[in-house]
Amino acid sequence: MKHLIRCTLIASGVVASAATLSVVANPGMSDYERWRATTQQEFQSYLDENDKAFIGFLKQRWEPVDTESGEEEDQAPKPTNIPKAPPIYSPVDAPEEKPKDIATEPTPVVSVPVPTPTREPDNTTPEQTPVKVAPQPQIKGPAASINFYGHALRLPYNKAMPRAFSSRPSSDAIASAWEALARSDFKPALEQLSATKTSLSLSDWATARLVSDYSEAVARNADSRIMLSWFMLVKLGYDARLAYNDRLYLLMPADDDVYGVTYFTLSGERYYALPLNGDVRIAGKVYTYGKQHETASRAVAFKVPERFNGAGDIRKRTLSYQEGEETVNVVVSYPAEQIRYLDSMPQLNLPRYPILDLPAATRAELTRQLKPLLQGHSEEVAVNRLLNFVQNAFEYQTDEQQFNTENYLFPLETLHYAASDCEDRAALFSLLVHDLLGLPVVLLDYPGHVAAAVEFTGQVKGDAVVYNGRQYTVTDPTYINARAGMTMPQFAGQSPDVVEVF
Structure with missing residues (x-):
């Protein structure tokens, strides 16, 4: 036998x-x-041909490359004192002549009170909901339990993974560690990571975060975590690249500029030390390899809107403002873990923010409450009502005041945090105009300020910009009480960059 x-x-x-x-x-x-x-x-005893070739290449001399500090998208200071126009008249009580008359009056500058910085809105309340569990097969052997933004996961690992790397960094040590992982039974873990990516609709960023969390749960030291993350991301097809000086670093290319993140350039491609597990700062030179694994070519795609949603506790926030003589209360609810997930993302290009949709339940909730305020009114009046909501339902603070650093907010984050500044409001306002009115919107990017502009189907008086042969009327959700056609006084006469979003 x-x-x-x-x-x-x-x-x-x-x-x-x-x-x-x-x-x-x-x-x-x-x-x-x-x-x-x-x-x-x-x-x-088995290595595929790609692994054999890659290990041989890793054993060769690694080349030094210079790292560069992360760039900032807009370093111009933002206004801390926001001008305030006379209150918007109720469109029902006061028809079209009111905005025309008020727009000719002088615009006083009023200092906006700045509340104490906080990362949590004062009027949110948590609701307990069950943690969602992604469908998973039965696992034989050791498994890591991970709470991935409210989703309870169990992922298998093998005995080679906890000490994936325990040597002084060198090309030989890295090649040996890769070979040990490649010879181990890594496929069940890889298959489960890939299945989770599909079942939870994970973007590239969410996938990289999942791999990082998995490695954090399995590996016993920082370099082992980096080594395991690198191995798994390459096996998933990503152009993840290892570099080292006195420790290991993981860097990845992206399909768009990433700000505030250390990077190096190799063969014309920027590789970013993305904050997969907190900020990573690299000073001076590092050593890296030139030729990538044959199966790894994918960059992190930030231009594709997120489809992943966190689970678990639901937060509620009530936003109050005046519409004429009436106090309007808008209640929004959203997964608290989704805020934590969005906070993990690095700072991206301005166009990435308005296009990130709200969770379906949050979007439906806003539509149900805001749509009746817009129905039966002209496009101009409806847009002015959305301006009024965004201008007056939120406190104003610059990112430096609230977060001590530049921190563009996605629309859901603007609904969550106690305060917001110009680009945050412009992103939320643009999304609301697109969702509720179906009108084209662009962003107006001034030095130190971001506003929006809407393309109306009819003529609207006031300031406008022409972009690609189309006229967009200025709509500034930060300039308190300003109507369509009114530019914040300190930016009047300037020519902003136009950023196409919807």
């Missing part, structure tokens, strides 16, 4: 050890256990 098994394995190109044969022939094991034990031991 053993002789027959050995002949079969040799014929298939695999030489089995005596230990393997005894495992296969053990009558006390089930067919599955026998197959799994054989497969695991066979895999120990």
Whole structure:
């Protein structure tokens, strides 16, 4: 019997050890256990051709590259005192002549009170909801339990992963660590990571975060975590690149500029030290390899809007403002874990922010409450009502005041945080105009300020910009009480960059 098994394995190109044969022939094991034990031991001696070539390349001399500090998108100071126009008249009580008359009056500058900085809105309340569990197969052997933004996951690992790297960084040590992982039974973990990516609709960024969280749960030291993350991301097809000086670093290219993040340039491509597990700062030179694994070519796509949503606790916030003589209360609810997820993302280009949709339940809730305020009114009046909501339902603070650093907010974050500044309001306002009115919107990017502009189907008086042969009327959701056609006084006469979003 053993002789027959050995002949079969040799014929298939695999030489089995005596230990393997005894495992296969053990009558006390089930067919599955026998197959799994054989497969695991066979895999120990197996490397595919891409891994063999890559390991050989890793053993060669790594080249030094200079790192560069992360750039800032707009370093011009933002206004801290926001001008305030006379209050918007109710469109029902005061028709079209009111905005025309008021626009000709002088615009006084009023200092806006700045509340105490906080990362949590004062009027949110949590609601307990069950943690969502992604469908998962039964796992035999060790597994890591991960709470991935409210989704409870269990992912398998093997004995080579906890100490994926425990040497002083060098090309030989890195090549040996890669080989050890490649010879281990890593495929169950890889398959489950890939299945989770599909089931939770993970973007590239969310996938990289999941791999990082998995490595954090499995690995026993920082370099092992980096090594394991690099290995898994490459096996998932990403152009993840390892670099080292006195420690290991993981860098990845992106399909768009990323700000405030250290990077180096290799063969014309920027590789960013993305904050997968907090900020990463690299000073001076690092060593890296030139040729990438044959299966790894994917950059992190930030231009594709997110589809992933966190689960777990639901927060509620009430936003209050005046519409004429009436106090309007708008209640929004959203997954608290989604805020934590969005906060993990690096700062991106301005156009990335308005296009990130709200969670479906939050979007439906806003539509249900805001749509009746717009129905039956002209486009201009409806836009002015959305301006009034964004201008007056939120406190104003610059990012430096609230977060001590530049921090563009996605629309959901603007609904969450206690305060917001110009680009945050412009992103939320643009999304609301697009969703509720279906009108084209662009952003107006001034030095130190961002506003919006709407393309109306009819003529609207006031300031406008022409972009690609189309006229967009200025709409500034930061200039308190300003109507369509009114530019914030300190930016009047300036020519902003036009950023196309909707």
